[in-house]
Amino acid sequence: xxxxxxxxVEDVAQYMQTLGQQxxxxxxxxxxxxxxxxxxxxxxxxxxxxxxxxxxxxANQQDLQCGRDNGLSEALLDRLALTPERIDAxxxxxxxxxxxxxxxxxxxxxxxxxxxxxxxxxRVPLGVVGIIYESRPNVTVEAASLCLKSSNACILxxxxxxxxxxxxIADCIRLGLEDAGLPAAAVQVVATTDRAAVGALITMPQFVxxxxxxxxxxxxxxxxxxxxxxxxxxxDGICHVYIDAAADIDKAVAIxxxxxxxxxxxxxxxETLLVHIDVAAQVLPRLAAIYRDKGVEMRGCSRTQEWIGxxxxxxxxxxxxxxxxxxxxxxxxxxxxxxVDHINTHGSQHTDAIVTxxxxxxxxxxxxxxxxxxxxxxxxxxxxxxxxxxxxxxGISTNKLHARGPVGLEGLTTRKYVVFGDGxxxx
Amino acid sequence: xxxxxxxxVEDVAQYMQTLGQQxxxxxxxxxxxxxxxxxxxxxxxxxxxxxxxxxxxxANQQDLQCGRDNGLSEALLDRLALTPERIDAxxxxxxxxxxxxxxxxxxxxxxxxxxxxxxxxxRVPLGVVGIIYESRPNVTVEAASLCLKSSNACILxxxxxxxxxxxxIADCIRLGLEDAGLPAAAVQVVATTDRAAVGALITMPQFVxxxxxxxxxxxxxxxxxxxxxxxxxxxDGICHVYIDAAADIDKAVAIxxxxxxxxxxxxxxxETLLVHIDVAAQVLPRLAAIYRDKGVEMRGCSRTQEWIGxxxxxxxxxxxxxxxxxxxxxxxxxxxxxxVDHINTHGSQHTDAIVTxxxxxxxxxxxxxxxxxxxxxxxxxxxxxxxxxxxxxxGISTNKLHARGPVGLEGLTTRKYVVFGDGxxxx
Numbered sequence: 001x002x003x004x005x006x007x008x009v010e011d012v013a014q015y016m017q018t019l020g021q022q023x024x025x026x027x028x029x030x031x032x033x034x035x036x037x038x039x040x041x042x043x044x045x046x047x048x049x050x051x052x053x054x055x056x057x058x059a060n061q062q063d064l065q066c067g068r069d070n071g072l073s074e075a076l077l078d079r080l081a082l083t084p085e086r087i088d089a090x091x092x093x094x095x096x097x098x099x100x101x102x103x104x105x106x107x108x109x110x111x112x113x114x115x116x117x118x119x120x121x122x123r124v125p126l127g128v129v130g131i132i133y134e135s136r137p138n139v140t141v142e143a144a145s146l147c148l149k150s151s152n153a154c155i156l157x158x159x160x161x162x163x164x165x166x167x168x169i170a171d172c173i174r175l176g177l178e179d180a181g182l183p184a185a186a187v188q189v190v191a192t193t194d195r196a197a198v199g200a201l202i203t204m205p206q207f208v209x210x211x212x213x214x215x216x217x218x219x220x221x222x223x224x225x226x227x228x229x230x231x232x233x234x235x236d237g238i239c240h241v242y243i244d245a246a247a248d249i250d251k252a253v254a255i256x257x258x259x260x261x262x263x264x265x266x267x268x269x270x271e272t273l274l275v276h277i278d279v280a281a282q283v284l285p286r287l288a289a290i291y292r293d294k295g296v297e298m299r300g301c302s303r304t305q306e307w308i309g310x311x312x313x314x315x316x317x318x319x320x321x322x323x324x325x326x327x328x329x330x331x332x333x334x335x336x337x338x339x340v341d342h343i344n345t346h347g348s349q350h351t352d353a354i355v356t357x358x359x360x361x362x363x364x365x366x367x368x369x370x371x372x373x374x375x376x377x378x379x380x381x382x383x384x385x386x387x388x389x390x391x392x393x394x395g396i397s398t399n400k401l402h403a404r405g406p407v408g409l410e411g412l413t414t415r416k417y418v419v420f421g422d423g424x425x426x427x
Numbered sequence: 428x429x430x431x432x433x434x435x436v437e438d439v440a441q442y443m444q445t446l447g448q449q450x451x452x453x454x455x456x457x458x459x460x461x462x463x464x465x466x467x468x469x470x471x472x473x474x475x476x477x478x479x480x481x482x483x484x485x486a487n488q489q490d491l492q493c494g495r496d497n498g499l500s501e502a503l504l505d506r507l508a509l510t511p512e513r514i515d516a517x518x519x520x521x522x523x524x525x526x527x528x529x530x531x532x533x534x535x536x537x538x539x540x541x542x543x544x545x546x547x548x549x550r551v552p553l554g555v556v557g558i559i560y561e562s563r564p565n566v567t568v569e570a571a572s573l574c575l576k577s578s579n580a581c582i583l584x585x586x587x588x589x590x591x592x593x594x595x596i597a598d599c600i601r602l603g604l605e606d607a608g609l610p611a612a613a614v615q616v617v618a619t620t621d622r623a624a625v626g627a628l629i630t631m632p633q634f635v636x637x638x639x640x641x642x643x644x645x646x647x648x649x650x651x652x653x654x655x656x657x658x659x660x661x662x663d664g665i666c667h668v669y670i671d672a673a674a675d676i677d678k679a680v681a682i683x684x685x686x687x688x689x690x691x692x693x694x695x696x697x698e699t700l701l702v703h704i705d706v707a708a709q710v711l712p713r714l715a716a717i718y719r720d721k722g723v724e725m726r727g728c729s730r731t732q733e734w735i736g737x738x739x740x741x742x743x744x745x746x747x748x749x750x751x752x753x754x755x756x757x758x759x760x761x762x763x764x765x766x767v768d769h770i771n772t773h774g775s776q777h778t779d780a781i782v783t784x785x786x787x788x789x790x791x792x793x794x795x796x797x798x799x800x801x802x803x804x805x806x807x808x809x810x811x812x813x814x815x816x817x818x819x820x821x822g823i824s825t826n827k828l829h830a831r832g833p834v835g836l837e838g839l840t841t842r843k844y845v846v847f848g849d850g851x852x853x854x
Contacts, residue, residue: 028771031794031795031797032791113815119814119815119816122793126827126828127827209827209828230828248850250850251849254850254852255851255852364459366549367459368458368459370455370458370554372843373844374549374845374846375847377849378544381852383844387542387853389538400554400841401553401637401657401829401841404842404843406844414829416798416801416832417800417801418802418803419800419801419803420805421806421809422804423675423681424682425681425682425684425686426685426689426808426814
C-alpha cells in the first residue's frame with residue numbers, strides 16, 4: 001500500500017484516486033474474508049495499539065502543542081487529548097466490535113417461488129466507506145473497527161488538529177491488518193491535511209460507495225451539498241417531549257427532566273417541551289423548579305408564562321433551534337393533533353417522545369410522528385446505538401432512505417438477492 | 428386539490444411547489460389511514476377505470492393521433508396504445524397490489540434492553556415519492572397503486588406523448604380516492620408537459636423524499652445528476668452468465684439460451700457469456716447453433732472464434748455494452764477468479780449467474796460477485812419483482828444503498844426505531 005507523508009503529497013487529486021483504487025481492490029479482497037479472520041485482525045489491532053502507547057502519547061503531545069500554539073480552545077484541546085484512559089476505552093471499543101455478531105452473509109426470507117427457483121436476500125458490505133470527522137482521534141479506531149467488521153474498506157479523513165495522533169493510530173491499524181494477513185488498504189487514513197482531499201473523496205463514486213460525515217453542521221451540510229457519492233447524514237436533533245393530558249405526572253416530570261438536563265450537548269437532548277393544557281398546572285411549576293435549580297433558561301409561549309412567571313417569551317425561531325445548551329423552549333398545546341403537527345412541522349425528524357397512559361394516543365404517536373426514533377414514556381436520551389443494542393454506532397442518520405436513526409454494522413451493509421435453481425429457465 | 432389544465436400553468440415553479448405542499452399534507456393524512464381503507468381506495472380506482480373505458484379510449488386516440496402527426500415510430504405508438512386488453516391488465520394490476528400484504532406498521536425485533544426500555548423497528552412510508560416516466564400510460568396506475576398501498580403520497584410526471592391518456596387516468600384515480608374518503612392529493616399527476624416541471628420536482632427536498640425515474644438511460648442519468656432529492660436509479664443491465672468447468676452442460680445450454688433469447692430488450696437479459704476453457708468445446712458449438720438459428724450475432728474473444736468460426740471479433744467496448752438486442756459478447760476464460768473479476772470490472776452490478784455443480788464455487792460466486800442479483804443455475808431473466816414474489820415493482824434499483832434489485836412495496840418504505848418505557852430515564 002502506498003503510504004505518503006503529508007509533505008510528499010503534491011497532487012492531491014491523484015493521491016486520492018490512488019487511495020480510492022486501493023480501497024476498491026481491498027474491498028474485493030474483504031469479500032473473501034470470514035468472520036474469524038476479521039476478529040483476529042481486530043485483536044491484532046488491539047495488540048498493536050496497546051504496544052504503541054508511548055508512540056501514541058508522543059504523537060498526541062505534538063498535536064496538543066500545535067493546538068496550543070494555534071490558540072485552540074480548552075474544550076477542543078480536551079477533545080483532542082489521548083489520555084491513557086482514553087486509549088483503554090479505544091481498545092475496549094475495538095473488542096466490543098469484535099464481539100458483535102457478523103451481519104455479512106446472513107440470508108433472510110429464502111423461499112421457493114411457483115417457478116421453482118429459491119429466492120432470498122443476503123446481507124453484504126456496501127464496499128468502500130469514506131468517513132470525514134473532526135478532532136477526536138478515537139474516531140479513527142471506532143470507524144475502522146466498524147467498517148472492518150462489516151467487510152467494508154474505508155478511507156478515513158480526520159481533523160487536521162489530530163494529524164499526528166491519527167497517523168500514529170493508522171500505523172497500529174495497518175500493522176494489525178498485516179499481522180492478520182489482511183490487505184493494509186482495507187483501512188486507509190488520508191495522510192494530507194489539504195482540504196482538497198475532502199472534495200476529492202466525496203466526488204469519486206467509482207471508488208467510494210457512501211460517505212459518513214461526523215462533525216459539526218457546517219461540515220455535514222458542505223459534504224451533503226457537494227457530494228456525488230451517497231451521504232449518510234447526521235444533521236440537527238430538535239427533539240421534543242410531549243406531555244399528554246393522560247400522562248402519569250411523575251413519569252412526565254422525570255422524563256422531561258432527564259431528556260433536557262442529563263447532558264446538554266447531545267443531539268438526542270430535548271430542545272422543546274410540549275405540554276397539554278389540561279396538565280400544565282400540575283406539570284409546569286414542578287418542572288420549572290427543577291430547571292431553575294439546574295440553571296436551565298426557559299423560553300415559553302404566552303400560556304407557559306401563566307405558570308412559569310420567569311420564562312422568557314419564546315419567538316418563532318425558538319421552535320426550530322437546536323440549542324445544545326441549558327435552554328429549553330416550552331409550549332402549551334390544546335390537543336394531541338396540535339402536538340403531532342408541531343413536531344412534524346418544527347422538528348428535525350430525529351427523536352421525539354410522548355408521555356401518556358392512553359394506548360390509542362401512544363399508538364397514534366408512533367404512526368404519525370415522522371421521526372427516526374419515536375418514544376413512548378421514556379427519555380429521548382435513549383436514542384443511541386449502545387442503548388438500542390447495536391453495540392456501537394457510526395452516527396445517527398437523519399436520512400430517510402437506507403438507514404434511519406442510530407447506524408451500526410447493519411447500516412454499513414446492504415442486501416442483494418440470491419437465487420438458486422437447478423437449470424431453471426423463464427417460460 | 429388544485430387541478431390545472433396544461434394551458435393554464437404559467438408559473439411552473441410555483442405550480443410544482445403547490446403540488447409539493449399538497450403532497451406533503453396528503454402524506455401526513457395517509458399515516459392515519461389503515462390497510463382496509465387503502466384497499467377500498469384501490470377497489471374504487473378499479474371501478475372508476477372500468478367505468479371510464481370510453482373516456483380512456485378517446486383520450487388515448489387523441490395521444491395516438493398527435494403521436495402520428497409528430498412522426499412517432501410504430502414501436503412508440505404501440506407502447507402508447509391503451510387497448511381494451513391493456514386496460515384489463517391495468518385493472519388486474521391494481522387488484523394484485525390490493526391483495527399484497529401491507530408493509531406499513533410492521534415492527535421487527537422488538538425486545539428489551541438492559542436499561543428496561545423495549546426497542547424495535549417499525550416499517551413506515553418514505554413520505555412523498557416523485558416518479559418520472561416515459562410514454563407507457565399504464566405506469567400511471569401501477570405507480571399510484573404501489574405508492575398508495577405503501578402509504579406514500581406521490582407526484583407522477585409521465586411522458587408528454589401520453590398527456591391526454593394520463594390525464595384521463597388521473598381523473599379516475601382522483602375520483603376513486605374521493606370515493607374512498609382519501610385526500611385526492613395522495614396521487615397527483617403533473618398537468619403540464621413543460622420540461623421545467625421535472626427540474627422543479629427533483630429539487631424540492633422539502634416536499635419530495637425520493638425520486639424514481641423510469642425510462643431510458645439519458646433520462647435517468649439527467650435526473651441522477653441534477654436531483655437534490657435521493658434517487659432510486661435503474662441504470663444499465665450488463666448481465667453475465669458464467670459457465671463454470673463444473674457446469675452441467677445441459678443446464679448451461681438451456682440457461683445461456685434462455686438468458687439471451689427469451690426476450691432481447693429487458694435489463695435482465697444476458698449481454699456477455701463467459702465460458703470456462705475446460706467446457707468451451709462442449710458448450711460453444713451447441714450454443715452457437717442455437718444462437719445462429721435465432722439470429723443472434725455473436726462477438727467473441729480470439730479463443731471463442733476457435734469454436735465459433737463465424738463469431739465476429741469482440742472489442743473492449745463489447746464487454747461494457749448493454750445491447751438490448753440480438754447481439755451477444757462471448758469470452759472464454761481460464762478460471763473462476765477471472766470470471767468474477769470480469770463481472771465485477773465490466774458488469775453493471777445488476778444480475779449475474781453462474782452455472783456450476785461445485786458447491787464451493789457457487790458459494791464463492793454469491794459472496795464475491797457484487798451485483799443486486801446473484802444467481803446459481805438459473806436464468807438471469809428471473810430477476811424481477813413478480814418472479815421474486817414482490818408482487819409488483821416500481822423498478823429495479825442499481826443503487827447499493829436503501830433498495831437494491833427489484834423494488835416493491837418494501838423499497839417504498841423505511842424503518843424507524845420505536846421505544847417503549849414506563850417512565851424510564853437514562854442514568
